[in-house]
Amino acid sequence: MTRTVPPASEPEAQTATAPKDVAPAVALHTGTSDVRALLTSNLRQSGIYVAFVVIVALFAILTDGTSLSPGNVTNIVLQYSYILILAIGMVIVIIAGHIDLSVGSVVALTGAVSAVLVIRQGMPWWAGALAAIAVGLAIGAWQGFWVAYVGIPAFIVTLAGMLLFRGLTLQVLDNISLSPFPSEYGRIASGFLNGLLGGNGYDAFTLLIGAVAVAGYAFSNFRTRIARIKYQQPVESFPLFVAKIVAVGAVVMAFAWQLAHARGLPIVLIVLAVLIIAYGVITKRTVFGRQVYAIGGNLAAATLSGVKVRAVNFWIFVNMGFLAAVAGIVFSSRSNGAQPSAGNMFELDAIAACFIGGAAVTGGVGTVVGAMVGGLIMAVMSNGMQLMGIDQSIQSVVKGLVLLLAVAFDVYNKRRAGTSR
Amino acid sequence: MDDHILEMRSITKTFPGVKALSDVNLQVRRGEIHAICGENGAGKSTLMKVLSGVYPAGSYDGEIVYDGQPVRFNGIRDSEHVGIVIIHQELALVPYLSIAENIFLGNERRGRGGLIDWNKANAEAAELLRSVGLEEYPVTPVGQLGVGKQQLVEIAKALSKDVKLLILDEPTAALNDNDSAHLLDLLRRLRERGITCIMISHKLNEITAVSDNVTVIRDGRTVETLNLHAGEVTQERIIRGMVGRDLESYYPERESHPGEEVLRVEDWTVWHPTQDRKIVDGANFTVRAGEVVGIAGLMGAGRTELAMSIFGRAYGRNITGRMFVHGKEIRPRNVSEAIDAGIAYATEDRKHYGLNLIEDIRRNVSAAALGKLATRGFVNGNEEIKVAEGYRKSMNVKAPSVTSIVGKLSGGNQQKVVLSKWLYTDPEVLILDEPTRGIDVGAKYEIYTIINRLVADGKAVLVISSELPELLGICDRIYTLSAGRITGEMPVGQATQENLMELMTKEKELAA
Structure with missing residues (x-):
């Protein structure tokens, strides 16, 4: 047995030349052509940011600027916060390759439980909120059990849940609406933090929070960049990096400016921001988050890599139940009561937000931030069309087409990526 | 005519x-x-x-x-x-x-x-x-x-x-x-x-x-x-x-110094998950440290099923038999316990069972041992890059960076990523199922070199292959498997393609 393979493919030869490999890697850092590379390589992601900007601009023009007025920007946040909260949980469910059709009913049931305790029994607002969350967790555990341990497809389990929890809502409420909540409960969704630092015609506190957020964003990006350079990973060129931070900062400050000129910082926005950051970290940085992506990307490979698939699936649904309960609290607070039909069709808005935001139908792909942008695209479109007085029926047609096109774009992208293999 | x-x-x-x-x-x-x-x-x-x-x-x-x-x-x-x-x-x-x-x-x-x-x-x-x-x-x-x-x-x-x-x-x-x-x-x-x-x-x-x-x-x-x-x-x-006769060899040389026994499997029997028949029937085998042991068998002989049933019962039902790692009996109930016990299994079908093709090299390398990169559930992303980068260099994975998508790599490079993933779990015994299937000759040589490096470090390696020249080229000892039964065992010195093939196609007179 002799060696007949040329030395070029021998590992020893390769390690000898390894130090030279560093040079091209460093050269990548300062490349100027990587604006295009960045855009094309992240088309799936960057595409929806571009779409978002275009849609915002389009409705600003169509409504003569009304859609970007301080009052309306505040309204969009208040009106769609619960859909965004649901979309955070939903995107995790979808990344793992499942679906959850029951969240609308869970929103109704958790809100109803809270309303019964607070309005009918006269308990304090926090007792209602805690009870709602307990119910949400229990529902999540119920559905997680059937999906993960019995092996019933999530589509069926949550379709059953949709009927089940809607029926329970009617039971809990005795088929009638309950209202109103005491004012403290209403503050969850309709309250504002303002006037803490004064301001002349605007709220200085809101601007300060906006500035802190921008600084935090810049700092964390900068830290990531330093670490990547230290580990010799390619990063975008410095001017592009700065431009990105300036652009995000400008958008955030413009947003804060508009809020500051309306009623200040909505409490629900703070809740939403905390959830987005927390779940952004959970999906990207934790073992659990990684396992979610692994399961959705290749279930068999994840199983054979020692991922405890059943446990992960179970907790995904428990988490969805938790977030649906949070959304239920926010929604009942905003509507100042509980109705038997609350949350109808919310699941579809949340699912649409995820797919518009770049989640893949086949699982394994998606981000929390993407789902948020997807949700905002839906929000800005609905709100803009309402401002324009467009009929509900047309709104529904437009939303349907946008969802279809977004997923078609995703499928097209994937096919293109597949052929280049 | x-x-x-x-x-x-x-x-x-x-x-x-x-x-x-x-x-x-x-x-x-x-x-x-x-x-x-x-x-x-x-x-x-x-x-x-x-x-x-x-x-x-x-x-x-x-x-x-x-x-x-x-x-x-x-x-x-x-x-x-x-x-x-x-x-x-x-x-x-x-x-x-x-x-x-x-x-x-x-x-x-x-x-x-x-x-x-x-x-x-x-x-x-x-x-x-x-x-x-x-x-x-x-x-x-x-x-x-x-x-x-x-x-x-x-x-x-x-x-x-x-x-x-x-x-x-x-x-x-x-x-x-x-x-x-x-x-x-x-x-x-x-x-x-x-x-x-x-x-x-x-x-x-x-x-x-x-x-x-x-x-x-x-x-x-x-x-x-x-x-x-x-x-x-x-x-x-x-x-x-x-x-054929052409044994012009593509196998790197290696000196064999087998040490103590690492894996012992006794009387291992596995049933088909849905049908009423035995897929593996009373298999006994051992692998020692610093030794490459081959399992030769034709398609359908139960090779993969044997390996996967050992790997945390990932295949089959009614599994009976005992297994020992370093003389200590282990009973892994799932894959994660098998990994903890020091067993790694690199599948024959890397696209379906080995890799998450839509993810990058880094995420695939860390997939089986994320715990090693995490403190209190949080993955250290920088350390992960460092680890993956280390394997990319030492395994000579031809890709621009560890953030390259695995689905776009060639078969040989994908296989190196699979090996990296399992090496990072730091196994005692590494089971390689058709490690060179569908990859070109140059990459095969590299895979063999990697295997040699592993046994030189005292790992135990079990190779399943239907390519007899490959087994003869890299193994120290070879078992033959036919219809779920081990029909023979011989040191590589005594083995020829002919006598292996004979044992591999041996009819089931033993089973009857």
Whole structure:
């Protein structure tokens, strides 16, 4: 047995030349052509940011600027916060390759439980909120059990849940609406933090929070960049990096400016921001988050890599139940009561937000931030069309087409990526 | 002059980076049973896919002459139209439909108004079932039949299409002895009716029993066609053709210093997850530190099932037997416990079971040992990059960075990522299932070098392969597996391709 393979493919030869490999890697850092590379390589992601900007601009023009007025920007946040909260949980469910059709009913049931305790029994607002969350967790555990341990497809389990929890809502409420909540409960969704630092015609506190957020964003990006350079990973060129931070900062400050000129910082926005950051970290940085992506990307490979698939699936649904309960609290607070039909069709808005935001139908792909942008695209479109007085029926047609096109774009992208293999 | 129903001339088929068939010639006489044999990966199935139009005309070079006419098939419908029917190893029947519905699927018997005439269909189906010797009602759902009977339904389906040339890909691989004998009988009867058969098979005793001619394929080339009527062609003669004589080696040298025993498996028996048969039957084997041990077996012998059942019961049911790592008995109930016990298993099918193709190198390398990168559940992303980068360099993965998507790498580089993933779990014993399947010669050499490095570090390596030269080239000791039983064990010095092949094709007299 002799060696007949040329030395070029021998590992020893390769390690000898390894130090030279560093040079091209460093050269990548300062490349100027990587604006295009960045855009094309992240088309799936960057595409929806571009779409978002275009849609915002389009409705600003169509409504003569009304859609970007301080009052309306505040309204969009208040009106769609619960859909965004649901979309955070939903995107995790979808990344793992499942679906959850029951969240609308869970929103109704958790809100109803809270309303019964607070309005009918006269308990304090926090007792209602805690009870709602307990119910949400229990529902999540119920559905997680059937999906993960019995092996019933999530589509069926949550379709059953949709009927089940809607029926329970009617039971809990005795088929009638309950209202109103005491004012403290209403503050969850309709309250504002303002006037803490004064301001002349605007709220200085809101601007300060906006500035802190921008600084935090810049700092964390900068830290990531330093670490990547230290580990010799390619990063975008410095001017592009700065431009990105300036652009995000400008958008955030413009947003804060508009809020500051309306009623200040909505409490629900703070809740939403905390959830987005927390779940952004959970999906990207934790073992659990990684396992979610692994399961959705290749279930068999994840199983054979020692991922405890059943446990992960179970907790995904428990988490969805938790977030649906949070959304239920926010929604009942905003509507100042509980109705038997609350949350109808919310699941579809949340699912649409995820797919518009770049989640893949086949699982394994998606981000929390993407789902948020997807949700905002839906929000800005609905709100803009309402401002324009467009009929509900047309709104529904437009939303349907946008969802279809977004997923078609995703499928097209994937096919293109597949052929280049 | 011979009357050839089929002539394939100079067929060459290239996949990106791999030449699967190169100048293959095949001549099949009308009304004969023609066997094709060769090792796994020799190109038999590819050749049949070219013939049946799965790979359309134009995607290969060469010429196909069928019934005296040059033909160009653009799909499987074209080839079926002229009477060529292929029955794949994985049967293509719908389990919930009845026998008759399956037989006429896509070829429905229509009556008045274009509606299906079920009476006619069932009557015809009953006739076809009689001709293949299957005593079942045409309305029985196929899912209620055993594999052997399903095979007969497939043949009945082929007959319903007026088949002239029937191609069977490993028809008896999943059958027991009785069903196999019945099937071979049926093939003889079809021959009497003038139907030509091409049979791909590993089972040399079956080939010599029923075939008129056998064509041997090796490494994508035709080696020879032997006429079995002459009576002087023995199984040994065919084996010599299959394995060839050219042992010009592509294996890096290694000095063997086996140490203490790392893995011992005793009396390991595994049942099929749904069917009532044993897949692995009382297997015993050991692997020592610094030793490469091979398991030689043909497809369907239970190699992968053996490995996966050891790997945290990832396959099978009613698993019995004991296993020891470093002399201590372990009973892993799932994959994660097997990994913790120091076992790693790199699958034979890296695309379906080994890698998350839509993720990057970094995420795949860390997938089986994320815990090592995490503190309190949070993954250290920078450390992860460092680890992956380390493996990218040491394994010589040819990719611009560790954030390259794994699905876009070549087979050899994907395999290096799989190996990196398992090495990062720091296993005591590494099971490699077909570690060089579908990768080119240069990358193979690199994989062998990596294996040598591992055993030099005192790891125990178990290699499963159907490529005998590979096992002879890299192993210290080889077990042969046939029909779920270990039929032999020998140090590499005593092993030859011939005596291994003999043990691998050994019939189940032991099992009876």
